[in-house]
Amino acid sequence: MRATALTKDTFQNHIESGVSLVDFWAPWCGPCRIQLPIVEELANELKGQANIAKVNVDDEQELAVRFGVRSIPTLLLFKDGKLVEQMVGINPKSVLKAKILNAAGK
Template identity: 60%
Template sequence: MIKQLTTETFAKEIESGVTLVDFGATWCPPCQMMEPIVEELAQEFEGRASVTKVDVDQSPELAQLFNVRSIPTLVLFKDGKPVDATLGVQPKKVLAEKISSQL
């Protein structure tokens, strides 16, 4: 299950462990293409890493804080700090390797 993060919940959610945050929007076709991949990652890494989403229309201040200029942007956090980021549609394997490397 992918958690939807807001400005209020973001800091607490990423403060410890490994968290992948998918910055996107419901109207964005590439974001929609990433949806099943992100869902699979959430299931695959359940209990070991968190996979979350931020809707940039609902939380524009988070997008601005992490310099998200195009969507989808996927940012990997470890213990509250960004350690990696990718832009655009990514293969599941690439994202899984990035998550695994931080565990």
Template identity: 50%
Template sequence: MAAGSLAVEATDANFNELINSDKPVLVDFWAEWCGPCKMIGPVVEQLANDYDGRAIVAKMDVDQNAQVPAKFGIRSIPTLMVFKNGQLVDKVIGAVPRNVLEQKLQAAMEPAAL
């Protein structure tokens, strides 16, 4: 990942700890060889920057980590998942515009409806 990256590197080892944050967590499942992943990568980095302190933005290389992608049945990348209190609350498959990701992250930041 680029120097100065604010996106956290998610791994099979730290994944559960990462998503059980009190902040919403956006995880980008990607691979080095994936063209659409490279297109969405800078957008994910921008979100990591813009939401620093309010949300956690992480990237998981599916070639380096097999357990978590298998657990979630990820067959297409990029797949981006939003977690809140350790629970999967939203997901997007494919390279989507920044505003789509931002809406999903914003929704996860709102207090749960009673």
């Protein structure tokens, strides 16, 4: 299971229900190359409990602008379509997992 790559066309539908973590990243970004494997691991571990996704800001600039993403990696945590937290920079897996499970009420 990998993090789902989202586009402006698939984004809203993906975050609409449940808990979703979305990683805004770019292939040329050094810190993103550290964060993305952590996000991919969470996609495996939390399958069925949370939606884990990624947005390439080079391909989806409109989404980055919409959510005010100015530096990457930026991780957005949604609960039933509502933004509950925005994290900028590299976040450890344990921190992300705790935030996701907390948002999910687990």
